Amino acid sequence: MEDMINVSGVKKTYMKPRIVVFIPAHNEEKSIRDCLAGLGDQSLPKDVELDVFVIADNCTDRTAEKAEEAGAEFNLRLLVLTTQNNKQRKVGALNAAWKSIYGDTLDLYNKQLTPYQEMYKQSVKGILGMDADSRLAPNALIHLWDGLMSARNIGGVMAKYTMRMPKKKGLISKNDPHYEEKIASGEYGGPISRWWTHQQKQDMASWLLDLQYHGGSTYVLGGQATLFRPEALQDIVDKNKLDGPWQNDSDVEDMLLTWQLQKANWKTLISPKARCFVDAMRTYHTYRQQRNKWRSGTVELLTNSDIDVKTKHKGKLWRSQIKTFMDLAVRVLFVLLLTISIATDQFYWSWIWIIPIALASLLNIILAIKTPMHRPIDVILAGLLISPEIYLWVNLITFSQVWLEKLSANKKDGWANQYEAESGKTRSKLIEGILAGTIFIMTIIFLCYKYREYLTSTSVQTAIQPYLLTGWVILTYLTIFASLAMLYQIWTLRGRSKA
Known part of the structure; x- marks a missing residue:
């Protein structure tokens, strides 16, 4: 030099x-x-x-x-x-x-x-x-x-x-x-x-x-x-x-x-x-802090009028935000409807629900195979939807946190948070979250069991049924849209492009 x-x-x-x-x-x-x-x-x-x-x-x-x-x-x-x-x-x-x-x-x-x-x-x-x-x-x-x-x-x-x-x-x-x-x-x-x-x-x-x-x-x-x-x-x-x-x-x-x-x-x-x-990012905590920084930065660029810069990909980025919101809405709505349906003894299985599950499995198998240096276990877990679903839920939590902070104008220093996480200065609250979630689920199960006779009574079923039907109809339309999106993504993966 x-x-x-x-x-x-x-x-x-x-x-x-x-x-x-x-x-x-x-x-x-x-x-x-x-x-x-x-x-x-x-x-x-x-x-x-x-x-x-x-x-x-x-x-x-x-x-x-x-x-x-x-x-x-x-x-x-x-x-x-x-x-x-x-x-x-x-x-x-x-x-x-x-x-x-x-x-x-x-x-x-x-x-x-x-x-x-x-x-x-x-x-x-x-x-x-x-x-x-x-x-x-x-x-x-x-x-x-x-x-x-x-x-x-x-x-x-x-x-x-x-x-x-x-x-x-x-x-x-x-x-x-x-x-x-x-x-x-x-x-x-x-x-x-x-x-x-x-x-x-x-x-x-x-x-x-x-x-x-x-x-x-x-x-x-x-x-x-x-x-x-x-x-x-x-x-x-x-x-x-x-x-x-x-x-x-x-x-x-x-x-x-x-x-x-x-x-x-x-x-x-x-x-x-x-x-x-x-x-x-090797841990849940460091990953969350990194993605929080990325997502909050993206949302800030999309929504902050003081940053006078736009991209031709703006529509694509907004569609990505909407898709993530729909993924969240579908899962929250499904869990809510399933819980109420089982609690009131009004759940009926339809084999049509296999279609989006099969599409999701196929899509994730293709992605796993196209991922460089993949392992057989990665393809198996992708096909069973275990890995993709866990990973998606982590991202949905981050997505929710970013938008809640955006709407509350609670601005955080993403770089500082990520660096502190990577250097071990902060710790994850994953265990506390899992524990709180487990307690919440067990409480719901206990209450449903304790008041089972009341919840399955004709008067309660009659009162709940219209809302359940409306919810399932909304969920069906959202699922159809998500299935079409997965079909399109499978179609785009048919080429020889390598990741």
């Missing part, structure tokens, strides 16, 4: 085109080496160089030192930038790297770039934004480059993400002196964490397959691994009068940037070939 700061002989210097990588890293000493190892594996386009910027953001560990060691180990042209008192977390770190190349528009002294810096800026043809816990698959970078260079109006190309499956915890000897450290690293996990990881993999696979079916345009260029065109980012800076492309106005800064690119008529695509391996 010496020629980055060497200013001698500028006028006679020819600088090759290059890709620069921005890796914001807050206390990532355990993961940064693997991230940089993935960059060391990459093939580069002909006559294109690669420079890596690791932004050690407010670190209290050895992230900077580990990055420098890994850069030397993998023969990378690497520069470590450090931030202090950065209040904007990932956004501030990314913008710090941007300013190190393109200058700081807020500098009071209006410092001009040196001739060398101007030449270096002109040589940058692609900016790869990565998370420190992500790893590119071999040849991913050249696939991203080919996608970005395939047309002048492409502003960014995102890799396809796949969650890394933890190794079996049983592979570590209990006598291993580093046993607890290895478990804490997340590299190993038990059956629950491995199962939970697959659910996230399958969810991501479903999203990627849907985007590919509809042409490959995406409403979010994920921060885990996206290659941007520098001119597109500069366009966003200029049009929005910013000091850097990334903004702290949203918990989903990558989605906000993507919408701004689309508004400025830049295309935002996913690569059909480039793959990036990312860490999944």
Whole structure:
């Protein structure tokens, strides 16, 4: 990286085109080496160089030192930038790297770039934004480059993400002196964490397959691994009068940037070939906090009129919100009607209810098979609807929480909540919730049994029946609509696209 700061002989210097990588890293000493190892594996386009910027953001560990060691180990042209008192977390770190190349528009002294810096800026043809816990698959970078260079109006190309499956915890000897450290690293996990990881993999696979079916345009260029065109980012800076492309106005800064690119008529695509391996949320608590941040950020972008940015995918995002609400309504209504019907002895089974169950089973089997590196047990549990239903209920709880907070104007810091959960500063209330739910269900069963004669009396049945019929009719229509949606999704999965 010496020629980055060497200013001698500028006028006679020819600088090759290059890709620069921005890796914001807050206390990532355990993961940064693997991230940089993935960059060391990459093939580069002909006559294109690669420079890596690791932004050690407010670190209290050895992230900077580990990055420098890994850069030397993998023969990378690497520069470590450090931030202090950065209040904007990932956004501030990314913008710090941007300013190190393109200058700081807020500098009071209006410092001009040196001739060398101007030449270096002109040589940058692609900016790869990565998370420190992500790893590119071999040849991913050249696939991203080919996608970005395939047309002048492409502003960014995102890799396809796949969650890394933890190794079996049983592979570590209990006598291993580093046993607890290895478990804490997340590299190993038990059956629950491995199962939970697959659910996230399958969810991501479903999203990627849907985007590919509809042409490959995406409403979010994920921060885990996206290659941007520098001119597109500069366009966003200029049009929005910013000091850097990334903004702290949203918990989903990558989605906000993507919408701004689309508004400025830049295309935002996913690569059909480039793959990036990312860490999944290994626990219920960390997953809930991550999805809460994602969902609340999305809802904020959709509903906040002060954020003057829209996307051509807005209709799709609203349809997704409506579909989730319908999934919630169908399940709540079904449980309510089933409980009342059984309690009043008015439940009648109809075989027509097998149709949506069969469609859901078929859909989830297909998704499980199309999920990269799936296991036989994942396909079996998907077909039995055990895994999809549990996973869906977790997301429905998050969906409800996000909208309740939105309607109550109870704004929370999604980044802070997620980081505190991942660092173990907060704990899940899952056990308390399960316990409370169990007590509630047992109470209902007890009351229904105790007052069975009254509930099954003719007067009560006659009074309840019209409401039950209306409820079942509404549920039937909702179920028909959901079944048609599943049929359409099964149809879109018939192609050879890979997640």
